[in-house]
Amino acid sequence: xxxxIKMTGIGKSFAGIVALQDASLxxxxxxxxxxxxxxxxxxxxxxxxxxxxxRRDAGDVQMNGTPLAITTPREAQDAxxxxxxxxxxxxxxxxxxxxxxxxxxxxxxxxxIDWKAAHARTREILARFGVDVDVTRQLGSYSxxxxxxxxxxxxxxxxxxxxxxxxxxxxxxxxxxxxxFSVVKGLKASGVAVLYISHFLNELYQICxxxxxxxxxxxxxxxxxxxTTKLGLVSEMLGRDASEIQAAGLTALxxxxxxxxEVLLEAKxxxxxSGLRDAxxxxxxxxxxxxxxxxxxxxxxxxxxxxxxxxxxxxxVRHHSGAALDTPAQAIALGMGFLTEDRKADGIIPxxxxxxxxxxxLLPKLTRxxxxxxERERKLVAHYIEALQIKTSGMEQPIxxxxxxxxxxxxxxxxxxxxxxxxxxxxxxxxVDVGAKxxxxxxxxxxxxxxxxxxxxxxxxxxxxxxxDRIVVLQDGRSVSELQNPGITEGALIGAIAHHHERSxx
Amino acid sequence: MTCAGFFRPGGHSFxxxxxxxxxxxxxxxxxxxxxxxxxxxxxxxxxxxFIVISVGMCFVILTGGIDLSVGSVAAFTSVVAAYLSPYGxxxxxxxxxxxxxxxxxxxxxxxxxxxxxxxxxxxxxxxGAKGGALVISGAQTIxxxxxxxxxxxxxxxxxxxxPWTIVITAVVVVGLWIxxxxxxxxxxxxxxxxxxxxxxxxxxxxxxxxxxVYVLSGGCGGMAGVFLASGFxxxxxxxxxxxxxxxxxxxxxxxxxxxxxMGSVGATVAGALLLGLVFxxxxxxxxxxxxxxxxxxxxxxxxxxxxxxxxLQSHLARRSKGATQ
Numbered sequence: 001x002x003x004x005i006k007m008t009g010i011g012k013s014f015a016g017i018v019a020l021q022d023a024s025l026x027x028x029x030x031x032x033x034x035x036x037x038x039x040x041x042x043x044x045x046x047x048x049x050x051x052x053x054x055r056r057d058a059g060d061v062q063m064n065g066t067p068l069a070i071t072t073p074r075e076a077q078d079a080x081x082x083x084x085x086x087x088x089x090x091x092x093x094x095x096x097x098x099x100x101x102x103x104x105x106x107x108x109x110x111x112x113i114d115w116k117a118a119h120a121r122t123r124e125i126l127a128r129f130g131v132d133v134d135v136t137r138q139l140g141s142y143s144x145x146x147x148x149x150x151x152x153x154x155x156x157x158x159x160x161x162x163x164x165x166x167x168x169x170x171x172x173x174x175x176x177x178x179x180x181f182s183v184v185k186g187l188k189a190s191g192v193a194v195l196y197i198s199h200f201l202n203e204l205y206q207i208c209x210x211x212x213x214x215x216x217x218x219x220x221x222x223x224x225x226x227x228t229t230k231l232g233l234v235s236e237m238l239g240r241d242a243s244e245i246q247a248a249g250l251t252a253l254x255x256x257x258x259x260x261x262e263v264l265l266e267a268k269x270x271x272x273x274s275g276l277r278d279a280x281x282x283x284x285x286x287x288x289x290x291x292x293x294x295x296x297x298x299x300x301x302x303x304x305x306x307x308x309x310x311x312x313x314x315x316x317v318r319h320h321s322g323a324a325l326d327t328p329a330q331a332i333a334l335g336m337g338f339l340t341e342d343r344k345a346d347g348i349i350p351x352x353x354x355x356x357x358x359x360x361x362l363l364p365k366l367t368r369x370x371x372x373x374x375e376r377e378r379k380l381v382a383h384y385i386e387a388l389q390i391k392t393s394g395m396e397q398p399i400x401x402x403x404x405x406x407x408x409x410x411x412x413x414x415x416x417x418x419x420x421x422x423x424x425x426x427x428x429x430x431x432v433d434v435g436a437k438x439x440x441x442x443x444x445x446x447x448x449x450x451x452x453x454x455x456x457x458x459x460x461x462x463x464x465x466x467x468x469d470r471i472v473v474l475q476d477g478r479s480v481s482e483l484q485n486p487g488i489t490e491g492a493l494i495g496a497i498a499h500h501h502e503r504s505x506x
Numbered sequence: 507m508t509c510a511g512f513f514r515p516g517g518h519s520f521x522x523x524x525x526x527x528x529x530x531x532x533x534x535x536x537x538x539x540x541x542x543x544x545x546x547x548x549x550x551x552x553x554x555x556f557i558v559i560s561v562g563m564c565f566v567i568l569t570g571g572i573d574l575s576v577g578s579v580a581a582f583t584s585v586v587a588a589y590l591s592p593y594g595x596x597x598x599x600x601x602x603x604x605x606x607x608x609x610x611x612x613x614x615x616x617x618x619x620x621x622x623x624x625x626x627x628x629x630x631x632x633x634g635a636k637g638g639a640l641v642i643s644g645a646q647t648i649x650x651x652x653x654x655x656x657x658x659x660x661x662x663x664x665x666x667x668x669p670w671t672i673v674i675t676a677v678v679v680v681g682l683w684i685x686x687x688x689x690x691x692x693x694x695x696x697x698x699x700x701x702x703x704x705x706x707x708x709x710x711x712x713x714x715x716x717x718x719v720y721v722l723s724g725g726c727g728g729m730a731g732v733f734l735a736s737g738f739x740x741x742x743x744x745x746x747x748x749x750x751x752x753x754x755x756x757x758x759x760x761x762x763x764x765x766x767x768m769g770s771v772g773a774t775v776a777g778a779l780l781l782g783l784v785f786x787x788x789x790x791x792x793x794x795x796x797x798x799x800x801x802x803x804x805x806x807x808x809x810x811x812x813x814x815x816x817x818l819q820s821h822l823a824r825r826s827k828g829a830t831q
Binding site: 105111112113 | 684687688689690693694696697699700701704705706707708709710711763767768
């Protein structure tokens, strides 16, 4: 069978730094093909060459056996290659219809846009996905899941032969992912190939036929997914021995071994407008407390309430010092930190350097008589770059140039530099590649061994099960049960969540 | 969005229509000659140039850009029109508009090809066009012979119906409204303001659309220069100061986002009419002899009024949003 797309010997450098070297990729018609690899492995560069965003320095691209010369995104679209980027591929201010038909609008005989036909076509395509929305409304007024589906609708309306999905599920909940997967299966059934990029290995096994692994700008291997194991894939991605990884566990947190200390914080019967009804838990020194539950169960809300971000309508948060804890400023003064879920919106300041981003919250402490103690600042920053193995060309490099995993490490460093007693981590490894995830988890574990208390929120069961010393299971804003490590299995956690759901349904 | 008319109830530009209608009603009830043919015609005649530059500005702002040069362009092109007037309207009008398009083209080169931020680039052409107008006119108003057909633009009626100035303005407004709402180019303009990178990724011709808006705005400035020259019977190198700000105000009052991506031609026209009406009504009020406000005070009142309308606008927009969700 001829490959739909065949890329061979692709090379690309940016300002002398090699991003791709002899990379290759072959996609068959109508298959779902995954690309995996750590951040910086060259996945996005390879895809951007295919979609005309970058031009290759070397190599050959063929479509159905004939050479393909694509230099702009438009040419790629016209050739039948549609891309759904994680972000910035749609215009949220404009209507759903406009986002689907933009650039390819149906025309009336006068050459003007035929809005009636455009709306009808958009409605018809979305209906095929089981989505029924008002297509004249602003795209931005709909959920991320709908927006993703609209992006796919655009691809379908352009008669794409290949749909590239870059981290398509990273901001969707389980049910939305199900819908997305059924759409992917539908595309496949109608002969459209899908190139799927994801950090979640589980997804691969659910919908992908073949997988290509990349590392350091090169293609390592391509396998049939059915013939691979998760461990094998991870070892190929990291370039490490499988047995070595197995010994360490798939995550580096491994909870339940330390001896927790005294109670630092006690939350009792929390109730808030944000959705908490009756949540109680304690956090002790030297332990990681996980908050488990489905999306909307009140995990983030509980953390926000403890940090003084949301007002309580009932219940109380008691700090061991006896001091009041009603505002984030008080929380920080009491030695608490909160690494939020959305690092783009709440965390990094893109134009500032790594150094400035690390010491932002610390400046008051570094200031002596109105001037920042530069020497101490530099020493501190150097220490964290070293300790957290932040990959940067220097502490003055703007943070926006770092990969997602390294940005996350910088944020972690920002909080650790404050030497907190309690650190709240909301999805600390989301959108971070497997290698950096591993590193971030070991840093956290090490800090905990030194006395830090962590409140961990994660939608990955694996991270919770292996990482937390205890897991407090939340459901509809109530804490319903508590599991103790060692001994928690993914099955046990899912069971605990499901069990209470059944009971509440009955 | 299908029947996206000039009037879009419940939309983000609802407020401007409400206030416009209220002001017209107020004027009609309070002043005898407010609704008279003479007042309407002279009001539209005078405000035609502001409407035209506001609509051009609207396109630029929709892409997330800005064009500070329009006032100077109008001054420059009014001088060009005055010099060309002896050859007749058929030469002077296209000549002045071409001059405006050329300056707009220069803006496009700066902004699109050389990637200079629009604020800076158009600030430069604003100063340049201003200087150019003073140089070619010797800093004097260039008077136009009243005998020439050029000055008839604001008086002679097209098809015995309306003065040419108003007809031309209406054609420009309707034409650009169609471009924005019903053509791919117009949609691209809106998409760029909503996300330039996303538009590129979608394969839209971003550069072409951006070049278009700056050239268009220059052309609108040129048209305004023609109206200026014909209305006053002279090329006016010293006029046009602050016009760009009035135009921006009209666009914003019309509910267009300054960051781009959302807005409409109709609401911009309403915004321009509204700002003009404030002066018109104050003139009538002065005419009643009860109070007497100087031009300076009128400006202060206009500023305060602008503020109130924008507050109302955002209040209504928030409420209509709350209702649909």
